[in-house]
Amino acid sequence: MSIETSGDAAEETNTVDERARELGEAIRNLPEFERFQEAQEAVEQSEEAQEKIDEFEQVxxxxxxxxxxxxxxxxxxQHLQETQQELHDIPVMEEYLDAQNRLDVKLEQVNDTLSEVIGLDFADEASGCCND
Known part of the structure; x- marks a missing residue:
């Protein structure tokens, strides 16, 4: 049986951190992520969408x-729901919501894979939430 030294633990931490960076970069390069970013920019640049977002937030x-x-x-x-539907009906907003949904599905798949490998729900544990 070997005893782990603090140098070994630091090396493991560095390896895990590096792999996490690689995972982050891989996620950033996903077509789903790129589409989401493009859709988000389109919403931010759409005067119509921004006005409707402001209206929805006020309502x-x-x-x-x-x-x-x-x-x-x-x-x-009902007025709140109608205002939200009007927002969602704007084409750039529809694209944004679709892109967001597709990215969420992909990230859930990544979470499932990580969870399977480590033997517990990765996202739940990473959130810091108590499981009493």
Whole structure:
């Protein structure tokens, strides 16, 4: 049985950190990630999308305040949902949401692979959440 020295532990940590950087670079080079970034930039540059985002955020904040004070109505909720749907119906927003979904699916696959290799849910453990 060997005793691990602190130099060995530091070398292992460096190896894991380097592999994590490689994984990050590989993810950054995924077509799904590239498409997501392009879609995000398109949304940021779309005046129509930005205006509708601002409108949605205002309606959402008003709804949340009304809900906290017990004054939110079904009509308020419906207005919020309609505003969100109008936002989602903007073509650059549709593209963004589709790209985001595809990236989420790919990252879930990466998480599943990591989880399988280490024997526990990687994303859950990485989040720092307690599992009591």
């Amino acid at each position: 959402r904040q008003e709804f949340m305040l009304a809900r906290q004070t017990g004054q939110a109505s079904q009509e308020d909720l």
